[in-house]
Amino acid sequence: MNRRGRLIATLVAVLAALLLQVTVLPHFAWDVGGLGVVPDLVLLVVVATAVATDTRFATLTGFWAGLLLDIAPPADHLAGRWALALMVVGYVVGRLVHDNAGDPGGAGAGSRFGRLGTRRPPLPLALAAAAGGSFVGTSVFALSGLLLGDSAAAVGDLLPVALIALLLDVVAALVVVPATLGLVRRAAHDGLPRASQRIRVRA
Incomplete structure (x- = not known):
């Protein structure tokens, strides 16, 4: 497994998603x-x-991806709320997926892909992971706002928002999840090692 390729691919995917989310999607907000x-x-x-990877890597990815989302304009909430929410998403989804696949994603899993990372996961699994992640992330973000007094909405107002967000996330997951899985898998297995081999051959 190429750790550098995996990291670069994840960074590219997060930045591309962040750019689309804060610049394009607000024009089509529900x-x-x-x-x-x-x-x-x-x-x-x-x-x-x-x-695609392991629980530890996903948890760290959730933290720094959420932190970028916290500080990206036009953020209007306390920084750290999305970092916490997406960190929990990475941990929970990673544990559930890899525990059920026989790969716990523990300390030793950081050196390899789990069994799911070497092939395309079934569509129902990808959609279930997206739905569960959306519910967990939205809930943690909303509850942190209520606990910190950073949200003017009541609990009753947040429920329909969470349901619509879950629906939109599941629909978007049909494109985003397979695309990200393919990018991470290709970069981690085929990208930089072949490039380095070509450089050595030319040298």
Whole structure:
């Protein structure tokens, strides 16, 4: 496994998702209770990373991806809320997926892909992971806002927002999750090692 290729691919996927989420999708936001709801592409990249790699890598990816989402304009909430939410998503999805696949994603799993990382996961598994990740991430983000007094919405107002967000995330997952899985898998297995071999041959 090429760790550098995996890291670069994940970084590219997160930045691309973040750029689309904060620049393009707000123009197509679904208004729910005065709040604009869009698919959370960054969350879906974290979900795909949790499926393709291991729990530890997915948890760390969730943290720094969420932190980027916290500080990217036009952020209007306390920094750290999305970092916490996506870190939990990476951990929970990673544990559930790899425990059920016979790969716990523990300390030794960081040196290899799990069995799911070497092949395309079934579509129902990808959608279930996206739905579960969306529910967990949205819930953690909303609850942290209530606990910190950083949200003016009541619990009753947040429920329809969470349901619409889950629906949009599952639809977007049909494209985002397979694309991210393919990018990470290709970079980790085929990308940089072949490039380095070509360089050595030419030298």
